Amino acid sequence: MLDDYPPLPERITSYCALGDSFSEGLNDPAPGNDPEQLDRFRGWADRLAEHLTQSPIGSPRLRYANLAIRGRLLAAIVDEQLPRALELKPDLVSLIGGGNDCIRPKADVDALSSLLEEAVATLRKAGIRVLLGTGFDTKHMPVFKAVRGRIGIYNANIWSIAQQHGADVLNLWAIRELQGATHWSQDRLHLTSSGHALVADEALAVLEGRPLPSHGHPIPPRPPRPVRQAVAEESRWVREHLAPWVGRRIRGVSSGDFRQPKLPQLSFVDPAGAGSPAGDGDQDAAGSTGQTQTD
Numbered sequence: 553m554l555d556d557y558p559p560l561p562e563r564i565t566s567y568c569a570l571g572d573s574f575s576e577g578l579n580d581p582a583p584g585n586d587p588e589q590l591d592r593f594r595g596w597a598d599r600l601a602e603h604l605t606q607s608p609i610g611s612p613r614l615r616y617a618n619l620a621i622r623g624r625l626l627a628a629i630v631d632e633q634l635p636r637a638l639e640l641k642p643d644l645v646s647l648i649g650g651g652n653d654c655i656r657p658k659a660d661v662d663a664l665s666s667l668l669e670e671a672v673a674t675l676r677k678a679g680i681r682v683l684l685g686t687g688f689d690t691k692h693m694p695v696f697k698a699v700r701g702r703i704g705i706y707n708a709n710i711w712s713i714a715q716q717h718g719a720d721v722l723n724l725w726a727i728r729e730l731q732g733a734t735h736w737s738q739d740r741l742h743l744t745s746s747g748h749a750l751v752a753d754e755a756l757a758v759l760e761g762r763p764l765p766s767h768g769h770p771i772p773p774r775p776p777r778p779v780r781q782a783v784a785e786e787s788r789w790v791r792e793h794l795a796p797w798v799g800r801r802i803r804g805v806s807s808g809d810f811r812q813p814k815l816p817q818l819s820f821v822d823p824a825g826a827g828s829p830a831g832d833g834d835q836d837a838a839g840s841t842g843q844t845q846t847d
Contacts, residue, residue, distance in 0.1 A: 554718045558679035564604055564759070565611040566642035566818055568619065569597035570633040571649045574685075575620035576814065579737040580748040592814065594745075597646060599752035605823045609760055615818035617642070621811050626650045626664055630671045633813075638678055640818055645675050646755070648685035648722070654703050655696055665709035672717045682719040683755065684710050689725045722755050727766045 569575045577595015597618055604610030617640055619633040629649040637645050650664050668684075675682050687703040690696040707725055714721045724730065727750065735747030743751065753765045 553716055557676045557718060560681045560718070561643040561679070563611060564607075564609055564643045564681070565613065566615040566640070567601055567604060567644045567646070568617045568637045568640055568642040568818070570629055570637055570645060570647045571597075571620040572624045572629065572652055573620075573622035573742060574651065575618065575646065575648055576622050577618075577620075577748065578622060578742040579739070580743065580745045594748065596743075596748040596751035596755065599749060600646075600755045601821045602823055603752060603756045604759075605821050607756060607760060612823075614821045615642075616815065616821045617813075617818045618815040619813040621813060623652065624649065625653050626667055630667055634671055634674065636816070637680075638674070641678070642680060642818065644681045644683065644759075646683040646685070646722075647671060647675070648683075650706060651687050651703075654687060654706055655699050659699075659702060661702055661706050661709070664706060665713065668710070669713045669717070672713055672719055676717050676719070682717070683722060683759065684714055684719050685722040686710050686725045689731065692731055720758050722751070722758055724751070727751070727754055729766055 575595065575597045577593035577598060580594045580596075582592045582594045582598075595618075597620070598616075601614060601616035605612050605614045617637075619636055620629075621633075624632070626649045629647070634647075647668070650668060653659050653664050654661070672682050672684070686707040690700045690703060704725075711721060713719065729735065729750060730743075730747060735744055735750065736742070737744055750766070757764050
């Protein structure tokens, strides 16, 4: 099957990120954020783009687009973002999605995997290098550890897809450092700035084919909490984060409804600007459809 695809680009001169809140960059605030626009995030993909301007496999004149939108299910990522990525014709596409699907009670992992495989094949036929990502290990997430087995099956399918179609894999499940509490935001769903930085370093190592920075690191210990502190913290988390999430499920709305991609066109990356565009690229902008999802 690999012989049916065009050769991979020798260097990465353009990169487009597809996905959900993880690739949009929640909750890694963008440096220099306007106080009126605190909802603009940096994230691991922006950081990876910056790294690629200084990498031997990248280019100092790297162009970068980020079409990821929080809350998107995999079907919406494929329907809304994949066609735009094909129009942009980047050398590299990161396609990481399905996590929002897997935490739903009626998730069909086999159907998700088939959809992902079709998208990867489409990108590879276009001569684009593809970076996939596994799901996180939810062992220490009080609510979502119940779907740990489902995520594990999806991860196994991701590895099979990558092997069949010649894609790279960012193995988020295996980054033990990410199980440390300091790398997770208060909502326990999104990484902090340190977590995004760790993921970006890992992604660069995967693309460069060198030893992974996380190799050999133990799982950080989690200090015990007094009962009163634990009860207070869990109650606050339920009130501030879990209850609003459940409420959106009930109402059938998403945190990403009617949002537009933060970087809809390929633009040159400023190495000192945290992945922000340094100037206009040669592509036209295109927004998302704003299709309603349920996360």
